[in-house]
Amino acid sequence: MRIDRKQVEHIAKLSRLSITEEEKDIFGTQLSNILDYIEKLNELDTRDVTPTSHVIELTNVLRDDTPRTSLPLEDALGNAPDRTEKFYRVPKIIE
Amino acid sequence: MKKYEAIIGLEVHAQMLTDTKIFCGCSTKFGSEPNTQTCPVCTGMPGVLPVLNRKALEFAIRTGLAMNCKIAPYSRFARKNYFYPDLPKGYQISQYELPICEHGYIEIVVDGEKKRIGITRIHMEEDAGKNIHEGDHSLVDLNRTGVPLMEIVSEPDIRSPKEAVEYMKKLRTILRYIGVCDGNMEQGSLRCDANVSVRPVGQEEFGTKVEVKNINSFKFVERALDYEIKRQIKVLEEGGTLVQETRLWDSGAGVTLSMRTKEEAHDYRYFPEPDLVPVTVDEKWTEDIRATLPELPDAKRERFISEYGLPEYDADLLTSERALADWYEEAVKSGGQPKAVSNWMMGELMRLLNEANASIEDCPVKPAQLAGMLKLIDKGTISGKIAKTVFEEMYKTGKDAETIVNEKGLVQITDENAILKTVDEVLASNPKEVERYKNGEEKLIGFFVGQVMKLTKGKANPKAVNELLRKRLKEQ
Ligand SMILES: [Zn+2]
Numbered sequence: 001m002r003i004d005r006k007q008v009e010h011i012a013k014l015s016r017l018s019i020t021e022e023e024k025d026i027f028g029t030q031l032s033n034i035l036d037y038i039e040k041l042n043e044l045d046t047r048d049v050t051p052t053s054h055v056i057e058l059t060n061v062l063r064d065d066t067p068r069t070s071l072p073l074e075d076a077l078g079n080a081p082d083r084t085e086k087f088y089r090v091p092k093i094i095e
Numbered sequence: 096m097k098k099y100e101a102i103i104g105l106e107v108h109a110q111m112l113t114d115t116k117i118f119c120g121c122s123t124k125f126g127s128e129p130n131t132q133t134c135p136v137c138t139g140m141p142g143v144l145p146v147l148n149r150k151a152l153e154f155a156i157r158t159g160l161a162m163n164c165k166i167a168p169y170s171r172f173a174r175k176n177y178f179y180p181d182l183p184k185g186y187q188i189s190q191y192e193l194p195i196c197e198h199g200y201i202e203i204v205v206d207g208e209k210k211r212i213g214i215t216r217i218h219m220e221e222d223a224g225k226n227i228h229e230g231d232h233s234l235v236d237l238n239r240t241g242v243p244l245m246e247i248v249s250e251p252d253i254r255s256p257k258e259a260v261e262y263m264k265k266l267r268t269i270l271r272y273i274g275v276c277d278g279n280m281e282q283g284s285l286r287c288d289a290n291v292s293v294r295p296v297g298q299e300e301f302g303t304k305v306e307v308k309n310i311n312s313f314k315f316v317e318r319a320l321d322y323e324i325k326r327q328i329k330v331l332e333e334g335g336t337l338v339q340e341t342r343l344w345d346s347g348a349g350v351t352l353s354m355r356t357k358e359e360a361h362d363y364r365y366f367p368e369p370d371l372v373p374v375t376v377d378e379k380w381t382e383d384i385r386a387t388l389p390e391l392p393d394a395k396r397e398r399f400i401s402e403y404g405l406p407e408y409d410a411d412l413l414t415s416e417r418a419l420a421d422w423y424e425e426a427v428k429s430g431g432q433p434k435a436v437s438n439w440m441m442g443e444l445m446r447l448l449n450e451a452n453a454s455i456e457d458c459p460v461k462p463a464q465l466a467g468m469l470k471l472i473d474k475g476t477i478s479g480k481i482a483k484t485v486f487e488e489m490y491k492t493g494k495d496a497e498t499i500v501n502e503k504g505l506v507q508i509t510d511e512n513a514i515l516k517t518v519d520e521v522l523a524s525n526p527k528e529v530e531r532y533k534n535g536e537e538k539l540i541g542f543f544v545g546q547v548m549k550l551t552k553g554k555a556n557p558k559a560v561n562e563l564l565r566k567r568l569k570e571q
Pocket of ligand 1: 116119120121132133134135136137138241
């Protein structure tokens, strides 16, 4: 399966990534290879297998509505590349 | 000009009244310091797993039942993928092809006509964080990230902004009755997006659909839709074509502005959420939850009409809030005559509550106290006019009517001799008016009554005053 430049550009846009012209070719090839590899699964005969979204046969794993301690502010913001005293700080968001 | 009709469907996001977030134990408390209610799960740290809050699930089922939905025996979560700074995981956990509730409806009344609005689906999802735009940067607060929401999607059954408002009101009333959402639009616990299109009357197929976002107050529901419908009709009338797009309601300017067109629309690449197991709900669980539902607004309204003989208007108003309806019924149970209780609640009580910007829950007068005051009117102890003063005093002090009447000496004078004395006094000191009355100016009776009431400080029984005055004037 071939991922063309246009698709790479679309995916990059959805992911908010800016990539170079050169990278568009590289990622196009890499993504195509990954899809080809996954395509292998189609060789399996799954006619008698019920489709599922989950491999574990479990349902209704639930928790009670009981509050637990949250992270202290310093821990929450600890890994942020940019921050103010109380907030994460990011480049200006424009829709 | 052709006649057009609007086709409107609403997507309402309702924040559930749980103590914790939908997939982690962080608090949902509103108004806390920024970024103090987060944990590795809701901030999307590697290696963590979400676990569904049982109460959130039960609230969604509860809502579905109250809105006549089918509860899905099998449902699951899905990832909605998009990149935005207020969404730390890069996806929102939502429900897609298998929502928890489907195929419901609620009823609204517009211009006296009952109308059914279909509910397409109700699904559970997590909220995103909050962005604050500041200069060259945006600041992000993740306290709201992971707060449980229900998205309630209506069928495109709504035909006017007025119907949309009634639908929103009814939705809010039901959500508040069943205790799953506080319905506070100002704080964002109830948010509304609308899908709007117009078509010439008689045309079968729908026109081009526009999504209007950010309708975050009750009064804007009508204004935003009104504006958008007029805008669309104008485009068509001028020979233009509409584009499928998302528009943002700008409440300051009172207009909708284009946000993005379909060509560059988000491609959410939904897929089943592998970190959460599916949800199954059997009949017993559904019925157990149904058994805990309170009497719903429509049923209560019907009952108020049949059981208490109230006019529709009274029943509508009194059942608009569960607490108000409960207050009413308690006052009636304490012996208040049903229509009298309704009149006093809709009149004086509401006026005083509105003035104090208070809700019925904070009302200093208890239902039995209103019933007690009504008894004093019935017995003739106080007049209806004095009762207003007494009621204001009750509201101010929380005291019983009887106590206030005794303390302030407000007992109505029904003793004929006492009233007669005042009547004679008034007639003696107003000889000119008496003369004019006798010459046919009968409307002066009102003047005499007023004088007697003034002298008795409003305590004389008005009926007795009237009768005695006429009798005395005839004798003169
Ligand atoms: Zn958390």
